[in-house]
Amino acid sequence: MYAILFSLLVCLSTCHCLNEKDEETEDHCVLLTQVLDNSAVSMEIRKTGFHRELETTVELSMDVPSGVRVLLVHRWPRNVFVDPFQLASLSEHSNWQILLDSAIDLEEPAHKTSGFVTYVYPAPDAPTTPRLFKVTVPFHGRYHEPSFVGxxxxxxEIIPPELLLRTEKCSQPSSSESHAVVDAPCTPDNSSTCQWVKLQHQQEHSPVVFQLPVGDGSLVMPVCAGSLLVTVICCVALSKYMWKHRII
Structure with missing residues (x-):
């Protein structure tokens, strides 16, 4: 009799603990969606020429509780690239870390390469503003094919990044009409993949647009002809000088 009562008490206690754990997990999942709602992401390009910086600012709708991670997924066009060595040096002294989805060839021209993705893991801009995140990523323009139309x-165009959130206490978030669950690397070490929550239809922001110079294709023949002519003239002049002064 006592054994049966003891087993019943253990069972009820276990069920109560599981219910509390499920409720806590659900509360944290709901919290993620609440933080995402009305959060804003903005971008600004700094510097000019082929070497520029993309400053991304994230302002969440409420303070981020302890344990909540923020992830920015940038989808870059093929016209630009980031230098992995430069990023590794910067991340050691910055409040963000970055992961590349593929190897980056620094020398390839734009028409021979493709776009790439970066995963940026930022920390709050300051302890006094836990809902504000700022990340400045340097990037560089690629050389393009010369234009034959003048x-x-x-x-x-650089499109705004996707804003993703996750917490260890919400291990299995559920999708809804307003929020989606996506897989992404848990950390910059890329050792495992986790489920992150993002807005299903994030607020539309216009991409930032800038211009890069391209060569004039109509000048290819004149430049080649001029280079060949100068080379021939220099060879003739050098040959005459060597013949005159008996230089062998």
């Missing part, structure tokens, strides 16, 4: 510049 264009001297080409436009490059």
């Amino acid at each position: 264009e001297t510049f080409t436009s490059v």
Whole structure:
């Protein structure tokens, strides 16, 4: 009799603990969706020329509780690249870390490469503003094929990043009409994949647009002909000088 009562008490206690754990998990999952709602992501390009910086600012709708991770997924066009060695040096002294989805060839021209993805893991901009995140990522323009229609510049568009959130206490978030669950690397070490929550239809923001110079294709033949002519003239002049002064 006592054994039966003891087993019943253990069972009720276990069920109560599981219910509390499920409720806590559900509360944290709901919290993620509440933080995402009305959060804002903005971008600004700094510097000019082929070497620029993309400053991304994230302002969440409420303070981020302890344990909540923020992830920015940037989808870059093929017109630009980031330098992995430069990023590794910067991340050691910055409040963010970054992961690349593929190897980056620093020398390839734009028409021979493709776009890439970066995963940026930021920390709050300051302890006093836990809902504000700022990340400045340096990037560089690639060289383009010369234009044969008289264009001297080409436009490059960089779209806003996706904002993702997760917490260890919400291990299995559920999708809804307003929020989606996506897989992404848990940490910059890329050792495992976790489920992150993002807005199903994030607020539309216009991409930032800037221009890069391109060569004039109509000048290819004149430049080649001029280079060949100068080379021939220099060879003839050098040959005459060597013949005159008996230089062998």
